[in-house]
Amino acid sequence: LAKTTQPISMDSYEGQEVNITCSHNNIATNDYITWYQQFPSQGPRFIIQGYKTKVTNEVASLFIPADRKSSTLSLPRVSLSDTAVYYCLVGPLWGGGNKLTFGTGTQLKVEL
């Protein structure tokens, strides 16, 4: 499975846009990029998933350049409740039992 590299931590203020970049130089042709969010004492929660270009949902946007060696999770106008750990995962959509391989994630802290 492709290894991912993302910043250990980021700080932001309420109302700002936050961009978290993930590097995945060894991404395979059939790999998808998925982001999860985890609050303390809770399990990870799916945020967004994409294969190429741009994906947007009600929570976030995911930008993937043509070479797919990196991706950026964009959170618009963050609030205190967005303080969490964000994980970037890369792997096949099907197969392998869909087991997920997590890295250490990015701890986002949002302040007033």
Place this chain on the structure above:
Amino acid sequence: DTGVSQDPRHKITKRGQNVTFRCDPISEHNRLYWYRQTLGQGPEFLTYFQNEAQLEKSRLLSDRFSAERPKGSFSTLEIQRTEQGDSAMYLCASSLLLQGDYGYTFGSGTRLTVV
């Protein structure tokens, strides 16, 4: 059915004791997974079931660990002769085959503390 349920939420046990955790997946989900998460780390895969069959086990799952999913519904994870290194959050997740990651739902976990 509002999500994946795990019981208990917290467990404190003395070293050497056996513990058992339960996971109730989303009812229509046929796959069930167990993960372990230690402080500051992401969840690590332990094992997964498709219906009642245990299809894969991680090398992290030592002989002291055993998981079952009788009748393809709820699952239990038992740790025998607990050690302090077993202290972690144990997460259960379920998914429906062919829904990919969109259908992958985690529970809130069982936090185990071995003293």
